[in-house]
Amino acid sequence: MTNSPVLSSIPHKSEASFFRRLVNTEQFAAYMFVAPAFVIFLLFLLLPIVATVAISLTNWNGISPLSQTARGASGQIIFTNQANEEILIPKGTELKSPIKDGVIYVTIEDVIIPAGSGSTQQGAVQASNNSLGRETNIRANAVTLLPDALLERVSVTNPLPISGGVDNAYEWVGTTNYQRLLTEEGLTQRDFFLSVKNTVYFVLGVVPTQTILALVLAVILNQRWLKAKGFFRTAFYFPSITSSVVISLVFMWMFTRGGLVNTILGGIFTDYQSVTWLNDANGVLHNLFGVFGINRATAGEFWQTRMAGITLWDWISGPSVTMFTIMILNTWTTIGTMMVIYLAALQSIPSSVYEAASIDGASMWQTFRRITVPLLGPTTFFVVTIGLIGTFQVFDQIFVISSGGPAKTTLTIAYGVYESGFRNSQMGLAAASALVLFVIIFLFTLLQRSFIRDQDET
Amino acid sequence: MATAAIHESTARKLTKRGLSIVAIVFLVLFALIETMPFVLTIANSFKCLPAVEQFPQVFVPNSLTPTGCKNENGITLPATATTTPYTFTPSLEGYEKIFQFDFPMWFVNSIIYAVNVTILRLILNSMAGYALARMTFVGKRAYFFGILGIMMVPGIVLVIPKFIIMRELGLLNTYWGLILALAADPFGVILMKQFFESVPKELEEAAFVDGASHYTIFFRIILPISTPALTALAIFSFQGTWNNFMDVLIINGSSPNLYNLPLGLALLRGQFGDTLEWNTFLAGAVMTTLPMAIIFFIFQRYFVEGISYTGIKG
Numbered sequence: 001m002t003n004s005p006v007l008s009s010i011p012h013k014s015e016a017s018f019f020r021r022l023v024n025t026e027q028f029a030a031y032m033f034v035a036p037a038f039v040i041f042l043l044f045l046l047l048p049i050v051a052t053v054a055i056s057l058t059n060w061n062g063i064s065p066l067s068q069t070a071r072g073a074s075g076q077i078i079f080t081n082q083a084n085e086e087i088l089i090p091k092g093t094e095l096k097s098p099i100k101d102g103v104i105y106v107t108i109e110d111v112i113i114p115a116g117s118g119s120t121q122q123g124a125v126q127a128s129n130n131s132l133g134r135e136t137n138i139r140a141n142a143v144t145l146l147p148d149a150l151l152e153r154v155s156v157t158n159p160l161p162i163s164g165g166v167d168n169a170y171e172w173v174g175t176t177n178y179q180r181l182l183t184e185e186g187l188t189q190r191d192f193f194l195s196v197k198n199t200v201y202f203v204l205g206v207v208p209t210q211t212i213l214a215l216v217l218a219v220i221l222n223q224r225w226l227k228a229k230g231f232f233r234t235a236f237y238f239p240s241i242t243s244s245v246v247i248s249l250v251f252m253w254m255f256t257r258g259g260l261v262n263t264i265l266g267g268i269f270t271d272y273q274s275v276t277w278l279n280d281a282n283g284v285l286h287n288l289f290g291v292f293g294i295n296r297a298t299a300g301e302f303w304q305t306r307m308a309g310i311t312l313w314d315w316i317s318g319p320s321v322t323m324f325t326i327m328i329l330n331t332w333t334t335i336g337t338m339m340v341i342y343l344a345a346l347q348s349i350p351s352s353v354y355e356a357a358s359i360d361g362a363s364m365w366q367t368f369r370r371i372t373v374p375l376l377g378p379t380t381f382f383v384v385t386i387g388l389i390g391t392f393q394v395f396d397q398i399f400v401i402s403s404g405g406p407a408k409t410t411l412t413i414a415y416g417v418y419e420s421g422f423r424n425s426q427m428g429l430a431a432a433s434a435l436v437l438f439v440i441i442f443l444f445t446l447l448q449r450s451f452i453r454d455q456d457e458t
Numbered sequence: 459m460a461t462a463a464i465h466e467s468t469a470r471k472l473t474k475r476g477l478s479i480v481a482i483v484f485l486v487l488f489a490l491i492e493t494m495p496f497v498l499t500i501a502n503s504f505k506c507l508p509a510v511e512q513f514p515q516v517f518v519p520n521s522l523t524p525t526g527c528k529n530e531n532g533i534t535l536p537a538t539a540t541t542t543p544y545t546f547t548p549s550l551e552g553y554e555k556i557f558q559f560d561f562p563m564w565f566v567n568s569i570i571y572a573v574n575v576t577i578l579r580l581i582l583n584s585m586a587g588y589a590l591a592r593m594t595f596v597g598k599r600a601y602f603f604g605i606l607g608i609m610m611v612p613g614i615v616l617v618i619p620k621f622i623i624m625r626e627l628g629l630l631n632t633y634w635g636l637i638l639a640l641a642a643d644p645f646g647v648i649l650m651k652q653f654f655e656s657v658p659k660e661l662e663e664a665a666f667v668d669g670a671s672h673y674t675i676f677f678r679i680i681l682p683i684s685t686p687a688l689t690a691l692a693i694f695s696f697q698g699t700w701n702n703f704m705d706v707l708i709i710n711g712s713s714p715n716l717y718n719l720p721l722g723l724a725l726l727r728g729q730f731g732d733t734l735e736w737n738t739f740l741a742g743a744v745m746t747t748l749p750m751a752i753i754f755f756i757f758q759r760y761f762v763e764g765i766s767y768t769g770i771k772g
Binding site: 023024026027029030031032033034036037038040041043044045046047048049051052055062066213216217220221223225226231232234235236237238239241242243244245246247248249250251252253254258260263267332335336363364389392393395396399400403413414417418421422427430431434435437438441442 | 642
């Protein structure tokens, strides 16, 4: 590196050594080392964060090139002579749009219509005002009006559309997107709050379950008397190295109506009625209330109150059966990772701590509750944090298994971002919902932090 | 007094033994739950279509030579013809079918993405990690905390602008677009930084006294002794890219020639709707997982070390 031929071939020795000295300074070398990664981070991580904020304040559709500015339509029209003599239509003659008030087209050149009633001449026109964009497009055969002076002598048709008018790629719309998501009553708001509801049920179901199971399994695996530790560790960790798409396909197969899970359950419970796991919009809490005879009809007037377009009764639905299936899948996949993290932390607890507890006559439960859990506090914080970040973004499994259905019960915030941005061409709205998701994750992380700290102090 | 203490300790021993049994049953049960889907997937990927739907499921092949799923008249054999109560007749129907789709192309694309991203990450992450661990430069703190901050931002927030930047750079629907977007990752930089901090400083100091430059020291002395960390970084990078779904969907989703295995399989499932030929999909699942499984079993130690080191995956 230092003896590169380029450097040694520089003729002026002093310059060369100055250059070489510069290259070899720690400062310069350090910048050389961090620069490549920095460029990648800047382009694909840092800039995007800023860009998301900017896009969320626009109505960009995600399709038009960002640099596109509004342009008026242009096209050909046919003038037909209604009088006998030759008629000159001078360049710049204004024609009003028959459809939209205020849209005016002008002729680009002089048009001379030959003499004789019924004779025709083609002429080119373009919209006089570019900023009107798409509004200047008109379909074929929409008659265009002329200024009064010519009205009685000429008629106009456009056998072809007058087209090519485009709007600005985007307009700044301020906080409109956020208002549509959060405060303005309508379908957008209702769908967004549905996705928030679905996502929160998903997170609250998965994160505690996987954390507790991972902790318990790690504690068992950490027992000195246990044989075949390596086998168990591999068995638990393996699912987390496999592709989420593959796991989703395998689970779909196991949970089909005539599939493995239903067959096994049918074998255990003789009066079991097959559940259509992958296409059941009923909330599991609703089902539970149903056991006690409470349903939408008997729940009472209060539960019909709407909040953000969703009735209170629907707010307490719990995850739908299909979402519940995806929750099982997600827990199944991530337990291993969490368990390995817990295991590493457990192994760093000195055995003298446990010996002291045992001498003091602490029971196993006391040891677990008063020593293991508090000492694992930072690990639990870490595990719950990555659990929250991961589950709040659930996307792949939804994409493969349910695409947000049935009845939008598996529509999550992340899937909603994808749908509105890349399917419905509402990039501004998608960016705004992504940022709201970011804020929600941030708040949950803060919340759990204080929660876990309280736990430690008790 | 003494007898009471002895009684108490026997009672405690009994509870302890009881608890141990419960613990082992719990552990084995969960190990079964975690592994059974894979066993079933492998077994069923080798079954004929009617046998895939046959319950109770059998896992044991009754021969090692695969046979066809149709009789001489081209009619699909019923499940009873290809299974016995405890065994099944293996067939390659699913594998033959999955190879009729663009599966080989997805496989090659997955390799192209994973190999290139892994190589770039090894270079870029270790360079940045080294500078952060060992060198002093203006803006170091800002750089470090910037990286930590970026780690907190969920991927979905970045998806939209990533798409836009790729488009403005003309990298949408290209191999390079995806490879560059993943070429360095904050987790990898932190992993390498942590590792380099554990390397004794004397090595570099000696080389420095001998007149070696920072570049020589890094590439000739430090990198060669960093194989454990580089291996961990390589397998995490390979795994993350091999399984990547969302970035490929967003950046290369409209160009079928650039699909990788997860995206190809996911969109293939979309085409089929609800009438999936499961042995085909399970064969695809096996073929997608196999390379990762081989890497996992060879480098298992590094996976576990890496994850306990940084507490991360992918």
